Amino acid sequence: xxxxxxxxxxxxxxxxxxxxxxxxxxSLLAGRGDEKAADQxxxxxxxxxxxxxxxxGTIVIGEGERDEAPMLYIGEKVGTGNGPKVDIALDPLExxxxxxxxxxxxxxxxxxxxxxxxxxxxxxxxxxxxxGGGYPDHLVDLDAPPAENIRELAKAKKVDVSQITACIxxxxxxxxxxxxxxxxxxxxTLITDGDIAGxxxxxxxxxxxxxxxGVGGAPEGVLAAAALRCIGGQMQGRLVTSSEEQKARAAxxxxxxxxxxxxxxxxxxxxxxxxxxxxxxxxxxxGIRYVRGGITTHSVVMRSSSGTVRWVKAFHPSMEKFK
Numbered sequence: 001x002x003x004x005x006x007x008x009x010x011x012x013x014x015x016x017x018x019x020x021x022x023x024x025x026x027s028l029l030a031g032r033g034d035e036k037a038a039d040q041x042x043x044x045x046x047x048x049x050x051x052x053x054x055x056x057g058t059i060v061i062g063e064g065e066r067d068e069a070p071m072l073y074i075g076e077k078v079g080t081g082n083g084p085k086v087d088i089a090l091d092p093l094e095x096x097x098x099x100x101x102x103x104x105x106x107x108x109x110x111x112x113x114x115x116x117x118x119x120x121x122x123x124x125x126x127x128x129x130x131x132g133g134g135y136p137d138h139l140v141d142l143d144a145p146p147a148e149n150i151r152e153l154a155k156a157k158k159v160d161v162s163q164i165t166a167c168i169x170x171x172x173x174x175x176x177x178x179x180x181x182x183x184x185x186x187x188x189t190l191i192t193d194g195d196i197a198g199x200x201x202x203x204x205x206x207x208x209x210x211x212x213x214g215v216g217g218a219p220e221g222v223l224a225a226a227a228l229r230c231i232g233g234q235m236q237g238r239l240v241t242s243s244e245e246q247k248a249r250a251a252x253x254x255x256x257x258x259x260x261x262x263x264x265x266x267x268x269x270x271x272x273x274x275x276x277x278x279x280x281x282x283x284x285x286x287g288i289r290y291v292r293g294g295i296t297t298h299s300v301v302m303r304s305s306s307g308t309v310r311w312v313k314a315f316h317p318s319m320e321k322f323k
Contacts (some may be wrong), residue, residue: 003034006114006271006288007254015110015275016051016301016312022046022108023277024093024295024322027288030280031102038099040094042108043320045076047071050088057112060120061089061219074120074253085115089222092109095194098280105194105282108130110275111226117270118286119222119262122252125240126218128195131211132203133232142236146180148214155209161185167198167209176213181213196276197284199224204233211227215240225267227274230302231309235264272304286313293317 027044058077095106170190195216201207278285286298
């Protein structure tokens with residue numbers, strides 16, 4: 001198989017080390033009820049590991065803008081500066097509440113792409129729709145009624161609508177969407193947080209999730225699009241800006257049309273590497289395990305140019321390497 005020239009394949013292992021460090025150190029605070037402390041532990045760990053990489057990296061999706069986030073803010077430079085120019089999207093602790101309450105599906109997540117390849121999305125909401133791979137192009141559409149998307153997906157899968165399951169964030173804003181999906185006869189799986197995992201689950205038949213729908217974070221939308229670029233799937237997203245201040249921030253990042261429907265390829269193009277490590281047990285990854293003699297981590301790392309997906313279960317004999 002011929003692999004297109006892009007990012008060094010060595011970076012696929014390096015980015016896994018970044019998410020491993022963030023996951024391990026945030027896991028020390030799992031179940032302790034302190035979301036901010038858990039998130040800060042992940043941020044500090046991820047930043048330290050990123051700065052060891054031979055990259056000229058720019059954070060395009062981070063913990064917020066410079067005046068809101070002391071570390072890993074949008075526009076921050078990371079790496080040694082001695083390598084390729086890359087865009088980085090990250091969520092050091094996807095599901096801070098999940099970690100603080102020791103609930104499933106908390107992850108450390110990072111995507112890396114060639115410079116200029118990732119959508120610079122502000123920290124606002126995004127309306128999203130996503131399905132896994134293997135379907136005709138443009139099968140579902142963000143602007144179509146939920147019932148139409150459900151019917152088209154069922155038709156493509158050659159199953160009854162009753163066998164379709166939609167994943168939706170459990171939020172009051174989704175009451176009408178949930179009702180519309182259920183009215184078709186389809187099932188709804190509600191999640192409290194963690195919509196990156198929710199989108200990725202559409203690619204895995206074992207999760208029984210067929211489609212992701214609804215409004216979640218825009219940064220998480222870009223990270224999910226990066227994952228689907230690697231593993232296969234379809235996704236569309238549109239920014240939801242509720243104030244002039246949010247529109248101004250989006251415009252500052254290069255967004256000109258606030259009603260634009262972004263395709264997966266517009267959110268994440270070029271050669272993309274995506275990595276995630278489980279903090280708590282979830283549908284996609286096992287959480288951090290403290291076992292006799294060390295720690296185990298469970299990660300997934302993907303690359304779009306090769307289509308490779310690696311599941312990495314590692315044993316680390318000492319906590320010292322993470323400090």
